[in-house]
Amino acid sequence: MPAPAAIPVHRLGPRHAPAVARHLLRLDAEDRRLRFGRPMGDEALRAYAAGIDFERDRLFGIFGAESELAGVAHLAMDDATGQAELGLSVDAAHRGRGYGSALLRRAVLHAANRGYRALYMHCLADNAAMLHLARKAGLRTVVSAGEADAWLALDRARHGGALREALEDQFALIDHLLRQQHAWFSCLPRPDQAAANRASVS
Ligand SMILES: CC(C)(COP(=O)(O)OP(=O)(O)OC[C@H]1O[C@@H](n2cnc3c(N)ncnc32)[C@H](O)[C@@H]1OP(=O)(O)O)[C@@H](O)C(=O)NCCC(=O)NCCS
Numbered sequence: 001m002p003a004p005a006a007i008p009v010h011r012l013g014p015r016h017a018p019a020v021a022r023h024l025l026r027l028d029a030e031d032r033r034l035r036f037g038r039p040m041g042d043e044a045l046r047a048y049a050a051g052i053d054f055e056r057d058r059l060f061g062i063f064g065a066e067s068e069l070a071g072v073a074h075l076a077m078d079d080a081t082g083q084a085e086l087g088l089s090v091d092a093a094h095r096g097r098g099y100g101s102a103l104l105r106r107a108v109l110h111a112a113n114r115g116y117r118a119l120y121m122h123c124l125a126d127n128a129a130m131l132h133l134a135r136k137a138g139l140r141t142v143v144s145a146g147e148a149d150a151w152l153a154l155d156r157a158r159h160g161g162a163l164r165e166a167l168e169d170q171f172a173l174i175d176h177l178l179r180q181q182h183a184w185f186s187c188l189p190r191p192d193q194a195a196a197n198r199a200s201v202s
Contacts, residue, residue, distance in 0.1 A: 007102040008175035009168060012059035016069070020059065021049035023069040026091055034127045035089045037147075060106050062090075062099050067179055070094040073103035075111060075119075082117040100133050106168060108137070108152060112160030121150040 012020065024032070024045040032040040040048070052059065057076050064070035071090040078084065086107050090099045111119045121139065123130045125148045131141055134150035141150045152159075189197065 007062060007098060008172045009102050009106040010061050010063065010172040010176065011169065012054075012061045012069075012072070014054045016059065016061065017049050017052060017054075019069045020052065020061070020072055021046050023061075023072050023091065024049060024089065027089055028092070031089065031092065034124060034130070035087060037122065037124055058107070058110055060103055060110075062094075062102065063175070063179065064091065064094060067183070071099040071103055073107050075107045077111075077114070077116075082115070084111040084114075084116050084119050086119055086121045095129075100129075101137065104133060104137050108154070108159050109161065109165055109168065112154045112156050112158075113162060113165050115156065116154050118154055119152045123148050123150070 024035075024040075025042055027035060029039065032045070036048075052074065057074060060073040060075070061069045062071040069091075071088065071094065073086060073088040076085040076087075084107070086104065088100060088103045088107075090103075108119055119139075121130070121134060125143045125146050127148065131143075131148060131150070134141055137152070139150040139152045141148055154160075
């Protein structure tokens with residue numbers, strides 16, 4: 001697995017469900033088909049986002065400049081089998097910057113640390129970008145009858161690392177604080193504007 005990229009990947013919680021929905025709604029019809037394996041209308045996407053079980057599953061996200069979700073990974077956890085299924089998507093405008101790889105890597109790290117045996121992805125056989133991404137990350141891919149499965153047998157020593165995951169979460173927290181600070185400062189009037197305001201009331 002390649003070294004962690006300098007892309008902060010956040011854990012998402014129930015409060016992010018509306019932002020997850022907005023991210024999915026920005027995908028065009030073809031991307032929705034590639035992400036879910038079938039056509040998905042707006043209502044179906046809203047229902048999917050509203051129905052995410054944040055207690056059981058893990059959601060990871062990457063925020064864009066406007067603090068909207070530019071990429072989302074849904075890691076469906078199955079404690080009974082020790083297998084986790086990953087689905088991910090990245091806004092068209094943010095592709096090719098390593099966001100998809102960063103989300104995949106983050107999901108592998110989390111599943112391995114949870115002691116899971118395998119991570120898999122199910123996608124359509126014509127999803128060349130996803131198959132490329134999966135193979136690059138070391139997943140074994142099997143393509144048949146228009147569908148593809150990508151598998152990674154997880155080894156905690158090789159794919160996991162509690163310290164690594166803690167550092168990734170710290171990195172995401174710093175990113176969050178910087179975004180908050182930026183939003184706060186951008187609400188303040190500029191010094192010249194503040195002076196003009198003071199002059200107009202005196
Ligand atoms: C698949 C997807 C998540 C990739 O996101 P991304 O942020 O662009 O991913 P990255 O930037 O990390 O990597 C993309 C890689 O795919 C390659 N790629 C892009 N289009 C490709 C194509 N048509 N054929 C082969 N490789 C392709 C890029 O060159 C890049 O490879 P590199 O890093 O070796 O140069 C994004 O395209 C997407 O959201 N697609 C729609 C939803 C989907 O298909 N989800 C997957 C099913 S669960």
